[in-house]
Amino acid sequence: MFATEFLDIPPLQAAGGTVVLPGSKSISNRVLLLAALSAGTTTVHDLLDSDDTRVMLGALQQLGCDIVRSEGCVAIEGLGGRLKNARAQLFLGNAGTAMRPLTAALALLGGDFELSGVARMHERPIGDLVDALRQLGCRIDYLGQEGYPPLRVGAPALQPGAPIRVRGDVSSQFLTALLMALPLTAAAQDVVIEVVGELISKPYIEITLNLLAHFGIAVRRDSWQRFTIPAGSRYQSPGAIHIEADASSASYFIALGAITAGTSGQKDVRIEGVGADSIQGDIRFIEAARLMGAQIVSGPNWLEVSRGAWPLHAIDLDCNHIPDAAMTLAIMALFADGPSLLRNIASWRVKETDRLTAMAAELRKLGAMVEEGADFLRVTPPASPAHWRAASIHTYDDHRVAMCFSLAAFNPAGLPVRIEDPKCVAKTFPDYFEALFALAHTFAARIPVICVDGPTASGKGTLAATLAHRLGYHYLDSGALYRITALAAGRAGLALDAAHEVAIAALAQRLPVRFVGDQVWLDGADVTDAIRTEEAGMNASKVSALPAVRTALITLQHSFRQLPGLVADGRDMGTVIFPDALLKIYLTASAGHRAERRYKQLISKGFPAILDNLRTDLEARDARDSSRSVAPLKPAGDALLLDNSDLTIEESVNQVLGWWRGKQPFGTS
């Protein structure tokens, strides 16, 4: 997951390959609650691991549910309709799929509960559900604003009998909550729910009914107005259940296939985990994508998508049946041959954020013309590549805003896109950007590189690794490659001199090296510490003076240039390896400062060190690195010099991040 302040996505060119999608949030959280209410143990396979499911699992555990996790599945021991803990304070984050059904279930089961969430959750209405539950004799009080969480739930004085009326035109989650909870009161008589107003998001109710059937509750449905839970209904665990992948998450990859040319090796985007026969309503996004020109074929649990019409066809579509996935259509509209109209999407206003306003604002930043109505969005794409803008996309703590806007990186103008707070995708798809980058391709030249070169102990490694961490970029410690080469040569019994240049270069060419987090592995052995001694540094300096060794390591170094970007540190990153880098830093500090830093570094790691010797060695290494014939240590002509003798690490990092931001094209409005 990218937990950075922002993620800059370089302009992307093509995409192809296979993505395995995480489980559906809607299905995951429904299954968890039904499993908890049932008699018997339910083994849930392919459960989504995300913020919202974690919130639900946590709440169920607080209520006394035994939950055992093992490889690929979670076993839930059902409570059989009786809570073990009838008092609890439940914090439900921003998970509507936990707040609504838990409110209903707990109000019927009775106890003393407080249900709260993040600030945005306290702005999301729940009054219609509370009103419906109160008709039955449930005791629910508002602890803040009337009609919104937080709530206190007490012991009910149930008066079953009359039909329960609930509004269906604000959120279908109210009806879902009732459908999942009311079987608790259907032991002796039928329970009838009547929907007031036009029911929105019917497909989500289909999912609810489908899953209830899995758990032994056969709800009778009369049109979309009246639902009857038959007397004698009892939740019964199905034993094991598999969670389908999220059809809304599939929308980003369907769109990806529709808007990108395939890569040389792979023509299509293949999506695994969900097929056209999914029980999720958002799978009908396929029809909308086809209308826009996508070519889609499907099997039982997979989809394959490729580009058909190009540019995409503009559409005019009632999107009420695919509220979440329709946001992706708004992005596809940027690549269409005219204005697209997405209608009947008023429910967007009460989701994670006011999505209508959010989408309109962010689409405009990219250069689109957008008309925002009470319940529609009309998107006119930028008139030509020159009308596109490089935008910093605000994401409103809304996972879907973040995911769908990433696709704007395929713009024809070759502009990057900045996604603010990218970790908000954790709500449903924590590794979304990793999945996107695994399929997306672009020219190496478009992948940004920051080079940090300079003499030993100037702080290059520290600065470069911190920059990479802050930007979500890959990190190349090129010095480590020379250190490893020297170590490998030594172990092979080769003297580190010109006489053995060819043999050492041959070793370097096929270095069996792996970087795993902070660890370095050579041929299956952990050499992290072995390459960090001062002796290893001196040896590295010796092999690095051999031209054939330098040449042998070029391809390996270039291979680190991967999406979304790279920070590379060494001696010749800016001069030889990445001469086209967007930002080159030449980092220095006085020999005295550097010797002292190295001394402290070595002592803190438990290596013996003598300050004076270190300074002598360091000056010798500087001299060798600067005077060698190939790639001598010197600042690139276009490098920015940074003497950090009197700067802290944080000050150096901030200075370079400031320079980096200055080189980016993103506007802030």
Ligand SMILES: Nc1ncnc2c1ncn2[C@@H]1O[C@H](COP(=O)(O)OP(=O)(O)O)[C@@H](O)[C@H]1O
């Ligand atoms: N600006 C700085 N101020 C003080 N100490 C620093 C600074 N930058 C790095 N250091 C410290 O100096 C030591 C050497 O830094 P390192 O990144 O290993 O240097 P290099 O990669 O250039 O050899 C580390 O212990 C690091 O914490």
Ligand SMILES: Nc1ccn([C@@H]2O[C@H](COP(=O)(O)OP(=O)(O)O)[C@@H](O)[C@H]2O)c(=O)n1
């Ligand atoms: N791009 C690079 C990186 C390191 N090197 C050599 O490899 C040695 C070890 O590099 P390093 O970056 O790990 O060393 P320190 O700067 O940490 O001392 C340096 O002294 C250089 O001689 C190089 O020649 N070119």
